[in-house]
Amino acid sequence: MVFLPPQWVPKLPLDPPDSIPISDFMLDEQYGRFPLHHARQPFTCGLTGCGYSALEVRERVDKLARALSKELGWRPNGGSEWDKMIGVFSVNTIDTLTLAWATHSLSGIVSPANAAYSRTELEHQLKSSGSKVLFTCLPLLPLAIEAAANCGIPKKRIYLLALPKEATGGLSAQPEFKTVDQLIQDGGKLPQLEKLQWKQGDGARKTAFLCYSSGTSGLPKGVMISHRNVISNVLQITACEKPYRDSVKEPGSKYSMTEVALGMLPQSHIYALVVICHATVYRGDQVINLPKFEFQQFLNSIQRFKINMLPLVPPIIILMAKNKALLDKFDLSSVRAIFTGAAPLGAETSELLHSQYPSWKIRQGYGLTETSTVVCATGYHDVFFGSSGSLLPSVEAKIVSIEGTEITGYDQPGELVVKSPSVVLGYLNNPQANTETFQDGWMKTGDEAMVRKSPQGNEHIFIVDRIKELIKVKGFQVAPAELEAHLLKHPAVGDVAVIPVPDDAAGELPKAFVVKSSSVGLEDNDRMLMREIQKHVEEHKARHKWLKGGVQFIDVIPKSPTGKILRRLLRDQDREARRQKGPKL
Incomplete structure (x- = not known):
């Protein structure tokens, strides 16, 4: 069964042009961008306020x-x-x-x-x-x-x-x-x-960006992103935003609303590169650039520049939800919405932040470097916590079981496979990866997902976990993200990552690396705290999800700049510790 965008998602306003470079598309008004004379300053330095029209x-x-x-x-x-x-x-x-x-x-x-x-x-x-x-x-x-x-x-x-x-x-x-x-x-x-x-089709054939996708192991792979790929995704994102923006159009103006957006995520990453640097600017918005994340500087920028839209990643949102006292020291009244991607955001964190700031729309999207970028995103009128939103215009999706059969119902997990004009040309000099990933016009994401209907009746994509990162316990599959979201509810857990560790009897077992929260005192006993954390899982989760691989305290969870947990580093650390410990006698 092929899943399609729901009825509310508008069609693309034009077929993505394939005979122009991205530069023409972004800087020439004939391709539908917000009028240059009326647009906000595209990029503004968040430290000095300097920028260009x-x-x-x-x-x-x-x-x-x-x-x-x-x-x-x-x-x-x-x-x-x-x-x-x-x-x-x-x-x-x-x-x-x-x-x-x-x-x-x-x-x-x-x-x-x-x-x-x-x-x-x-x-x-x-x-x-x-x-x-x-x-x-x-x-x-x-x-x-x-x-x-x-x-x-x-x-x-x-x-x-x-x-x-x-x-x-x-x-x-x-x-x-x-x-x-x-x-x-x-x-x-x-x-x-x-x-x-350029001839017709050159924009679809020529590479514009060569971005490197880290994957789950090995050296990063070069991803060939064409001009038309980026143009397509900008049009897809803009089409989904248009109903909301038109609904809050400035009185007496013929133009849709424009916003001030945060530009703190690294511009080298596909999320910031396409969603913030291209789609945002195409719509006439202003991007406030910050060179890196510093919590108080981030909050001060919102206050200083009256930022409306916060494109973030889950670790920053978790930090915000756990530090309301600090947030209350700043004027954040300009914020209308948060958009999160790069890694799944748990429903519990969304609900907590929403309870603190009920006027904020907490939206989530999903995409990959290989789809340059967004595949699905939450609509402003249909927020469904835990979901990555509905499919964008011109995106088709299938859910495929491990056995290779298409799943036709809801709430049944399988690999997400997508087709979109934003799907890239392929990997540079890597025919094996191309054969494995791109098949008959479809792209295998490597992510486990399921489709659910929101209370409003729209189909939403829920990302369960990376298929390669699922923990296999006696035939059962355990999603690290599910356990991590649950563990973050424990007051002693400031941050957490769950990985598989080998076990002779079960095959694999879940193990948690935990950063203690600030509420944990020096007098607290580590062994007792570990047992408390394990019991927290045992009281609420099925036996195969219990932390029988153990709990280990760590100073910081290794993450990429966009917030993805670098599990391979933790696996390497655990493997080395086991090697030094030697075999059981």
């Missing part, structure tokens, strides 16, 4: 494209996009997308790297992508220089994205490295570029 951003993109063409010898209609690969290794800046769109104007590719990468991880991406140039920022420059040298990128091909002094840790610019601002200044003195001569 939408018209100024368009001008900066044009000048930067001219400068890059002269500097690198790249012509818009010359060579393959793979000859024009730009690596970006930086925290969030107000010019990151200016650089991306300028590169797209030259028919080039941008490969954004996680700012938290080690030298080895950055080198892997630079070599894998074939990056010819690297843009970075002052705090990351030493690491970038070292990695670039090991990848054959000369120093003269390292450039700097500007950051305010508040974000550089007191570092000053090094004159040997050109900045984006200098390139833009140079570009203003150069002649106009030739126009792109």
